[in-house]
Amino acid sequence: NHRPVVAGKRVLITAGPTQEAMDPVRYISNHSSGKMGYAIARTFAQAGADVTLVSGPVGLDAPDAAVRLVKVRSARQMLEASQEYFAASDLVVFAAAVADYAPSEVAEQKIKKHEGTFELNLTKTPDIALMLGRQKRAHQLLVGFALETENEQENARRKLESKNLDFIVLNSLNDPGAGFAYDTNKITVIDREGLIRHFELKKKEEVAQDILDIITEKWSEA
Ligand code: C5P
Numbered sequence: 001n002h003r004p005v006v007a008g009k010r011v012l013i014t015a016g017p018t019q020e021a022m023d024p025v026r027y028i029s030n031h032s033s034g035k036m037g038y039a040i041a042r043t044f045a046q047a048g049a050d051v052t053l054v055s056g057p058v059g060l061d062a063p064d065a066a067v068r069l070v071k072v073r074s075a076r077q078m079l080e081a082s083q084e085y086f087a088a089s090d091l092v093v094f095a096a097a098v099a100d101y102a103p104s105e106v107a108e109q110k111i112k113k114h115e116g117t118f119e120l121n122l123t124k125t126p127d128i129a130l131m132l133g134r135q136k137r138a139h140q141l142l143v144g145f146a147l148e149t150e151n152e153q154e155n156a157r158r159k160l161e162s163k164n165l166d167f168i169v170l171n172s173l174n175d176p177g178a179g180f181a182y183d184t185n186k187i188t189v190i191d192r193e194g195l196i197r198h199f200e201l202k203k204k205e206e207v208a209q210d211i212l213d214i215i216t217e218k219w220s221e222a
Contacts, residue, residue, distance in 0.1 A: 005219040006212065007048030012089040013041050014082060014128065016056035018075045020102030022120065023111045030097050031180040034058030035204050036145070037095030041067050043208035044091075047216075052089075054081045056096060075099055075125035086132050091215060093143045094129040094165075101125060133164030141218060143167045143211070149174065156190055167191050167214065177201050189214060 015037020019027040034055060041053040042063040052068040056078060062069050070085075072078045075098045086092065101122035129144050136142055144165040146156040152172055160168040170188040171178050178186040178201065186201040187210070199210055 004047055005216055006044060009044075009049045009090045009219070010085075010088055011041075011044045011049045011051045012054070012082060012085045012092045013037050013044075013051065014054045014078060014092075014094050014096035014098075015041070016058040017097050018056045018078055018099045018125070019073050020075065020099045020125065021073075021106045022103040023107040023109065025110050028099055028102065028122075029057075030099060032056070032058075032097035033181045034060050035181070035183065036185060036207065037093070038063040039204040039208040040093055040095060040211060043205065043212050047212060049091075052085045054078055054085070054096075056098075075102060075128070079126045079128045079131065082128055082132060086135065089140065091141045091143070092132060093211070094132075095145055096128070097147070098128060099125055127163070129163045129165065136164050141166045141215065143169065143215070145169045145171065147171055147173060153188070153190065153196070156188075157194075160190060160192065165192075166218070169211065175201065 016034035017030045017032035019029045021027045038060050041051050045051045045064040045066045054070045054072060057073060070081045072081050102125050104121040104123045133142055142165045144163055146159050146168050148155045152170055156168045156170040168190050171185055175186040177184045183204055184201055185204050185207045187199050187207055189197045
């Protein structure tokens, strides 16, 4: 029986940046392209998984006709959409670059410019991975991403613990060709047992396949 263990598994993926509005025309966001999350969605869908992709605003086409694409804008909306699919998920991959802070108030009208400085009050957004990690059930696998510029493995391992993840995928901005907007990425995957897997710089589609292989291996264990 060579039916892949991935077939029929329900997979929830967050991807892209979020945008946090300050008024009707402005927002706070980041440089995430969504490419890594979309590649993961496509790879799992093509392996037969039932994939839901909760995506912030990106300039990418839908990854695959078989993927259920839920478009959101803010961290709050991403949390709500993810909550909806979480309980039924066998695997969750938190690939989104969620904005850490949002304007404390959203002005109803466009904010006028004045002479001098302007102060913007920010409030922490919900940590989606942390909140869903607390609800994790025994059959569920959670995968997070960490983008670090220093103390990479130590910070990544701390995130794995605090967010109750099974794997954390570390990508470093120190590696040329890795990270935002590039079509390539160089990852290190750390699991709960402290096993560290290093991978070469490769196309994001191939990185997604490596992640699929790790998850497949994990599902094949029991
Ligand atoms: O703490 P940090 O933002 O570095 O953690 C990164 C991981 O947590 C990523 O998997 C990211 O998708 C997830 N995350 C989240 N919600 C947030 C912040 C991060 O789901 N508000």
